[in-house]
Amino acid sequence: MTYAKDVVALARKDLLLELRARETLPAMLLFVLATLVALRFALPADASERASVGLLWVAILFTALLGITRAFIPEREQRVLDGLVLAPVDRSAIWLGKVVATLAFLGAAELVALPAFGLFFESVTWSTVAAVALADVGICAVGAILAAMAAAGRARELLFPVLFLPLSLPILVGGVGAAVSADPGRYLAFLALYDGVFAILAWASFEYVVTE
Amino acid sequence: MAVAAAVVLVAGVALALLWAPEDADQGPSQRIFYLHVPIALTAYACFGWGAWKALRLLWTGDQRYDLESYTAVHMGTIFGTLTLVTGSIWARTSWGVWWSWGERQLVLFLILFLFYAAYFMLRFSLPEGPGRARISAVYALFGVVLIPISFLAIRLAENFIHPVVFTRDGPQMSGDMFFTFCVCLAGTLLLAGTMYLNELAGKRLDLRLRDLRESLELG
Numbered sequence: 001m002t003y004a005k006d007v008v009a010l011a012r013k014d015l016l017l018e019l020r021a022r023e024t025l026p027a028m029l030l031f032v033l034a035t036l037v038a039l040r041f042a043l044p045a046d047a048s049e050r051a052s053v054g055l056l057w058v059a060i061l062f063t064a065l066l067g068i069t070r071a072f073i074p075e076r077e078q079r080v081l082d083g084l085v086l087a088p089v090d091r092s093a094i095w096l097g098k099v100v101a102t103l104a105f106l107g108a109a110e111l112v113a114l115p116a117f118g119l120f121f122e123s124v125t126w127s128t129v130a131a132v133a134l135a136d137v138g139i140c141a142v143g144a145i146l147a148a149m150a151a152a153g154r155a156r157e158l159l160f161p162v163l164f165l166p167l168s169l170p171i172l173v174g175g176v177g178a179a180v181s182a183d184p185g186r187y188l189a190f191l192a193l194y195d196g197v198f199a200i201l202a203w204a205s206f207e208y209v210v211t212e
Numbered sequence: 213m214a215v216a217a218a219v220v221l222v223a224g225v226a227l228a229l230l231w232a233p234e235d236a237d238q239g240p241s242q243r244i245f246y247l248h249v250p251i252a253l254t255a256y257a258c259f260g261w262g263a264w265k266a267l268r269l270l271w272t273g274d275q276r277y278d279l280e281s282y283t284a285v286h287m288g289t290i291f292g293t294l295t296l297v298t299g300s301i302w303a304r305t306s307w308g309v310w311w312s313w314g315e316r317q318l319v320l321f322l323i324l325f326l327f328y329a330a331y332f333m334l335r336f337s338l339p340e341g342p343g344r345a346r347i348s349a350v351y352a353l354f355g356v357v358l359i360p361i362s363f364l365a366i367r368l369a370e371n372f373i374h375p376v377v378f379t380r381d382g383p384q385m386s387g388d389m390f391f392t393f394c395v396c397l398a399g400t401l402l403l404a405g406t407m408y409l410n411e412l413a414g415k416r417l418d419l420r421l422r423d424l425r426e427s428l429e430l431g
Contacts, residue, residue, distance in 0.1 A: 145350070149334060149347050149350070149351065150334070150337075152338055152343065152347060153334065153337030153338045153339075154337045154338075154339075155333070155337040159330075159333060159334060159337055162329075162330045162333055163330045163333075163334060163351075165326070166323055166324075166326040166327035166330060166358070167327065167354065167358060169323055169362065169365065170358075170361050170362055170364075170365035173365040173366075173368055173369040174365070174368070177368055177369065186368065187368060190364065190365070190368055193361075193364075194361060197357060197361065198354075198357070198361075201353065201354065201357055205270070205350040205353060208270050208346040208347070208349065208350050209346065209347055209350055211343075211346065212343055
């Protein structure tokens with residue numbers, strides 16, 4: 001039970017910080033809208049509507065990239081992480097707290113992105129919504145641990161996208177597949193499998209990333 | 213080991229070029245199969261070996277596994293790049309294109325290439341020490357999990373990216389072909405092993421040299 005409390009406290013800390021500073025979320029919201037507008041102009045007028053679904057997923061991945069890149073940088077810069085690692089909490093709780101917080105940001109950005117996509121392109125199907133929800137879990141689970149790795153290095157913001165994109169390609173496949181396929185079940189199951197496998201791996205290995 | 217690798221590899225190539233029966237469909241170009249597939253399998257073996265060493269590092273905390281894991285991933289990346297090159301040549305000769313999104317192995321190796329290229333960026337961006345060893349190890353472990361997941365993803369993606377795939381009727385290998393293939397596989401594995409040991413020794417020497425220099429300067 002203390003584990004759950006720790007996770008909630010850590011996630012609350014991030015959300016409170018965001019509420020006071022308002023740095024990440026407004027940037028994500030504006031970014032996803034601007035990306036969708038930019039992609040509208042990237043698509044020739046006679047392109048099939050199916051192609052636009054892929055663009056939605058590119059916009060989501062890039063928005064996640066923008067939001068998660070910053071996730072561990074304040075921790076490293078202000079040396080919060082040292083305190084957290086010394087605190088009597090399980091280290092994986094730090095990861096889980098960060099996953100919950102980034103999930104909240106990403107979900108909020110998508111609450112804007114999906115209706116905007118419906119307005120600019122074509123209406124969003126239920127299978128797409130389900131795929132987005134499943135993909136978010138995977139994106140944040142993998143993103144949180146990779147952001148912690150990238151923040152430990154010198155390149156930081158530069159490094160994270162390079163680490164994250166190859167790992168997120170399966171999510172793209174699952175998401176686009178669920179939207180365009182007549183049988184979205186297989187793709188949703190694949191996304192769930194991705195979430196499960198990588199969440200367990202990240203949960204088990206996070207400790208080694210932050211231990212000094 | 214270096215001599216053994218050279219002998220087996222030369223024997224394998226000779227068998228592949230001179231002895232193995234010609235493929236009825238693809239003619240002589242099919243012979244690149246005897247290099248391409250063993251190289252690909254060797255790359256997997258290297259990545260797997262690197263991940264095993266990474267796991268050992270996290271398990272025991274013994275720092276010497278760091279260099280071993282790094283060297284194995286290094287070799288894996290070299291063989292992975294060779295797989296991309298040979299696969300591309302094969303695609304050119306048999307289908308007339310340098311790149312085909314329908315060829316699963318090639319696409320998988322492209323993803324792995326991107327992933328493991330980032331491994332080096334990550335490693336060189338981190339300050340040296342046990343922290344770097346652990347983070348690199350965790351990343352190497354993500355790599356071996358990514359291999360089957362990506363493979364599954366590529367199979368799923370074929371349904372909407374590339375509806376009709378060139379069905380290369382499954383390589384029903386004859387005994388001669390299979391024997392040649394095994395010799396080539398043994399050759400590339402031996403080559404990888406030799407390169408791995410050499411590189412490892414070289415890197416250890418480098419480290420030792422640096423330590424000695426430092427203690428000289430201090431002294």
